[in-house]
Amino acid sequence: MSATSATLGRTPPRRRSLLRQAMPGIAWWAICGLVALMFLFPLAMVVLTVLKTSSEAAATPPHYLPQHLSGQNFRALSNADIWKYVINSAGVALGTVVGTVIVATLAGYGFARYRFPGRTLLFLGSLMTLMVPFQALLTPLYSVLVFLHLANSLIGLTLVYITFQLPFSLFVMRNAFAEIPQEIEDAAAMDGASTLATLRRVMVPVAKPAVVTVALFAFFSAWNEFLAALIFLSDQSRYTLPVFLTTLVTGKLGAINWGLLEAGVVVTIVPCLVIFLLLQRYYVRGLMSGAVR
Amino acid sequence: MSEIALKGLTKRFDDGTLAVEDLNLEIGDGELMILVGPSGCGKTTALRMIAGLEEISDGELWIDGELVNDFPPKHRDIAMVFQNYALYPHMTVRQNMSFGLEQAKVDKDEIARKVKETAEILDLTEHLDRRPGQLSGGQRQRVAMGRAIVRDPKAFLMDEPLSNLDAKLRTQMRTELARIQNQLGTTTVYVTHDQIEAMTLGDRVAVMRRGILQQVASPRELYEQPANLFVAGFMGSPAINLLTAQVESDTLRSPLGDVALDRRLRDALEHGDRTDRVIIGLRPEHLQDAALTERMPDGTVTFSGEVSVLEAMGAEYYAHFDLGDQTSVSEAIDPSHDAEGDPVGRRHGNDLVARLPINSDVHEGNSIKLWFEPGHLHVFDPESGRRLTEAKA
Numbered sequence: 089m090s091a092t093s094a095t096l097g098r099t100p101p102r103r104r105s106l107l108r109q110a111m112p113g114i115a116w117w118a119i120c121g122l123v124a125l126m127f128l129f130p131l132a133m134v135v136l137t138v139l140k141t142s143s144e145a146a147a148t149p150p151h152y153l154p155q156h157l158s159g160q161n162f163r164a165l166s167n168a169d170i171w172k173y174v175i176n177s178a179g180v181a182l183g184t185v186v187g188t189v190i191v192a193t194l195a196g197y198g199f200a201r202y203r204f205p206g207r208t209l210l211f212l213g214s215l216m217t218l219m220v221p222f223q224a225l226l227t228p229l230y231s232v233l234v235f236l237h238l239a240n241s242l243i244g245l246t247l248v249y250i251t252f253q254l255p256f257s258l259f260v261m262r263n264a265f266a267e268i269p270q271e272i273e274d275a276a277a278m279d280g281a282s283t284l285a286t287l288r289r290v291m292v293p294v295a296k297p298a299v300v301t302v303a304l305f306a307f308f309s310a311w312n313e314f315l316a317a318l319i320f321l322s323d324q325s326r327y328t329l330p331v332f333l334t335t336l337v338t339g340k341l342g343a344i345n346w347g348l349l350e351a352g353v354v355v356t357i358v359p360c361l362v363i364f365l366l367l368q369r370y371y372v373r374g375l376m377s378g379a380v381r
Numbered sequence: 382m383s384e385i386a387l388k389g390l391t392k393r394f395d396d397g398t399l400a401v402e403d404l405n406l407e408i409g410d411g412e413l414m415i416l417v418g419p420s421g422c423g424k425t426t427a428l429r430m431i432a433g434l435e436e437i438s439d440g441e442l443w444i445d446g447e448l449v450n451d452f453p454p455k456h457r458d459i460a461m462v463f464q465n466y467a468l469y470p471h472m473t474v475r476q477n478m479s480f481g482l483e484q485a486k487v488d489k490d491e492i493a494r495k496v497k498e499t500a501e502i503l504d505l506t507e508h509l510d511r512r513p514g515q516l517s518g519g520q521r522q523r524v525a526m527g528r529a530i531v532r533d534p535k536a537f538l539m540d541e542p543l544s545n546l547d548a549k550l551r552t553q554m555r556t557e558l559a560r561i562q563n564q565l566g567t568t569t570v571y572v573t574h575d576q577i578e579a580m581t582l583g584d585r586v587a588v589m590r591r592g593i594l595q596q597v598a599s600p601r602e603l604y605e606q607p608a609n610l611f612v613a614g615f616m617g618s619p620a621i622n623l624l625t626a627q628v629e630s631d632t633l634r635s636p637l638g639d640v641a642l643d644r645r646l647r648d649a650l651e652h653g654d655r656t657d658r659v660i661i662g663l664r665p666e667h668l669q670d671a672a673l674t675e676r677m678p679d680g681t682v683t684f685s686g687e688v689s690v691l692e693a694m695g696a697e698y699y700a701h702f703d704l705g706d707q708t709s710v711s712e713a714i715d716p717s718h719d720a721e722g723d724p725v726g727r728r729h730g731n732d733l734v735a736r737l738p739i740n741s742d743v744h745e746g747n748s749i750k751l752w753f754e755p756g757h758l759h760v761f762d763p764e765s766g767r768r769l770t771e772a773k774a
C-alpha cells in the first residue's frame with residue numbers, strides 16, 4: 089500500500105526506471121500520453137454525452153462533439169429528486185468513513201502496540217476475511233440485518249460497509265502505527281500524556297497519511313457500492329446514488345436515456361474527484377521526517 | 382530537584398534476558414551521574430526503569446524519599462532525552478516544547494514564557510516555528526533537550542543524547558550540556574557507551590557490564606584505581622596493557638621483564654586467590670622512552686622491543702609492540718570481549734601499546750628501549766578479575 093510505505097518518511101533518491109533510461113524522451117512521452125488518453129477517453133465521452141440533447145445522444149452514428157450544448161440532462165436529474173439520493177449516499181459514505189476510521193484506528197493501535205494472547209492469530213484472521221468474496225456474504229448478512237431490524241435502513245447498510253472496509257483498514261492502520269518508533273510514544277508518556285491523549289495528539293496525527301488512505305478508500309467504496317445497496321434497500325426513498333441511477337436507465341420501452349444516465353454518473357464522480365485531489369498530498373507524502381535522528 | 386536511589390534494581394525481560402541485575406546506585410541532588418558501559422550492558426533498560434517506561438522486576442526505586450516503583454511516568458516528574466530524540470514530527474519546535482506543559486495544564490502565558498526562555502538558553506529562538514524535519518541534527522538534539530528542560534522536572538534522564546552527532550559537534554555539545562546542567566542544577570542520569578564522554582562529563586561515573594554495576598567513582602579514580610580488569614580495560618584510550626605474569630618467590634616474571642616484588646606488590650599477591658599467576662596492567666602512558674630520560678629512578682624495569690605499528694597522533698605516538706602468544710587474558714574477564722563496536726579495548730592480548738612523545742626517535746620495525754616504574758603496575762586476580770594492588774603510594 090503506497091500510504092503505509094509513505095509513512096516511512098525518508099524518500100528514496102529518485103531513480104529513473106530502466107525502461108525509461110532505455111527509451112528516447114519522445115517515445116516515453118508518447119507512450120505515457122497514449123496511456124493517459126486510454127483512461128481519459130471514456131470519461132470525456134461521459135461528459136460530452138451529458139452535454140448533448142437526448143436525440144443527439146441517441147444518434148447513430150454517434151458524433152463525438154455535441155452540436156448544441158444543453159443543460160437538459162441536469163434539469164431532468166433535478167426533477168427526478170437526485171438531491172435526495174445524493175444525501176442518502178453522502179450520509180452512508182460519511183458514516184462509513186467515520187465508523188471505519190474510528191474502529192480501524194483503535195484496533196490498529198491495539199494490534200500494533202499491545203501484546204495479548206492470540207494477537208497474531210486474530211490479526212491474520214481478520215485479514216483472511218479479505219479472501220472471502222463480498223457477494224458470498226450478502227445473504228447471511230441480510231439475515232443478520234433482519235434480525236437486528238436494520239434491513240432496508242441506511243444505518244444497516246453503513247454497518248455492512250464498515251464491516252467490509254475493516255480488514256483492509258485495520259491492516260493499513262496497524263502497519264502505520266507499528267512503524268512509528270516506540271520512543272515517540274514514550275516521549276509523550278514522559279511528557280505526562282495519557283494513552284488517549286497520546287493517541288489523539290501524537291499517534292493519529294503522525295499516522296495521518298494512513299488515516300487519509302483509510303478514509304478515502306472507505307468513502308469511495310461506500311459511495312460507489314451497488315450490489316449490497318440494491319439488495320438491502322427496498323424503499324426507493326432510501327436508495328443510494330448508484331441504485332438510483334439504475335431507475336433512470338430503464339425508461340420507456342427499456343430504451344436507455346444515455347444523456348440522463350451519464351449526467352448521474354457525473355454527479356457521482358465529481359465528489360470523488362474533488363476529495364481525492366484535496367487529500368492526495370497526505371496520501372502520497374509521509375509525515376515522519378525529522379522525528380528520530 | 383531531588384535525589385534518586387536505586388536499590389537492588391533488576392530487570393528480567395519476558396524472554397528471560399536479565400538486562401539489569403541488582404543495581405545499587407544513589408544519585409545526589411543536582412548531581413550529574415554518568416552510566417557507562419559497552420552496548421547491550423543494560424544502560425537503556427536501567428534508564429527506562431527510572432523513567433517508568435519499563436516495569437521494575439525487582440528492587441526499589443526511590444525519588445525524593447518516595448518509593449515510586451508503581452508510579453506511571455507522568456507521576457514521577459522526570460524528563461527524558463532519547464537517543465534518537467523522538468521529537469513529535471508533526472509539531473513545530475514550539476509545540477514540541479509546549480506539549481509537556483500543556484499536559485500538566487500549565488497556564489498558556491506561562492507556557493509561552495517558559496518556551497521562550499528555554500529556546501534562548503538553547504539558541505533555538507529563530508527555529509521555534511519550524512518542524513523537526515526542517516532542522517539539522519544538532520538543532521534536533523537541542524530541541525530534544527529543550528523539551529526536557531522547559532518542564533523543569535525533578536530529574537533529567539539522557540540516553541546517549543550525543544551519539545548521533547558528528548564528532549566535532551559532539552565535543553561542542555558535551556561542553557554545552559555540562560554547562561547547562563551545572564547552571565540548572567538538575568539531578569541528571571546520563572547514559573553513554575563512550576568512555577571519553579563519561580570521563581569528561583561526570584561528577585561520578587558508574588560503569589556497567591552485562592547488567593551488573595562494576596564500579597562507581599570519579600573519573601579520575603576509575604582511571605587510577607579501577608576495581609577490576611573490565612573497568613581498567615574499558616576506561617582509557619588507548620586501552621591499558623594487560624599481560625599475564627608468573628609469580629616466582631620474590632619476582633614477577635612478565636613479558637616486560639622481571640619485576641622485583643616490593644611491599645605493595647607482595648601485599649597485593651597475598652589478597653589474591655592464586656599465588657602462581659596474576660594479570661598485570663600498565664597504562665600506555667606509563668611506558669617511557671629510555672632515550673629521552675636522563676636518569677631513570679631506582680627500581681625501574683626496562684623493556685626492549687621492536688615497534689610493529691606506529692600511529693602518529695599529532696602530539697604523540699602510539700607505538701605498538703607484538704609480544705607473541707604468551708600473554709592471553711582469559712575470555713571471561715577480558716574487557717575486549719564485550720566492547721563490541723567500540724574500538725576501545727578491542728586490542729589483542731598480545732599487543733602492547735606505549736604513548737610516546739612526538740620527539741621520540743621511533744620508527745616502525747626498529748627496536749626501542751622503554752622503561753616503567755613498578756609503582757604504576759596494577760595487579761589483577763586472573764580468576765575474578767579483581768584488582769589486588771593498592772593505589773600507587
Ligand SMILES: Nc1ncnc2c1ncn2[C@@H]1O[C@H](COP(=O)(O)OP(=O)(O)O)[C@@H](O)[C@H]1O
Pocket residue numbers: 394395396398399400418419420421422423424425426427
Ligand atoms: N524488550 C526487550 N526484551 C528482551 N530483551 C531486551 C529488551 N530490551 C533490551 N533487551 C536486552 O537487554 C540487554 C540490555 O539492553 P539495553 O538496556 O538496551 O542495553 P544498552 O542500552 O546498554 O545498550 C540487551 O542484551 C538487550 O538485548
Ligand SMILES: [Mg+2]
Pocket residue numbers: 421424425426540
Ligand atoms: Mg542503549
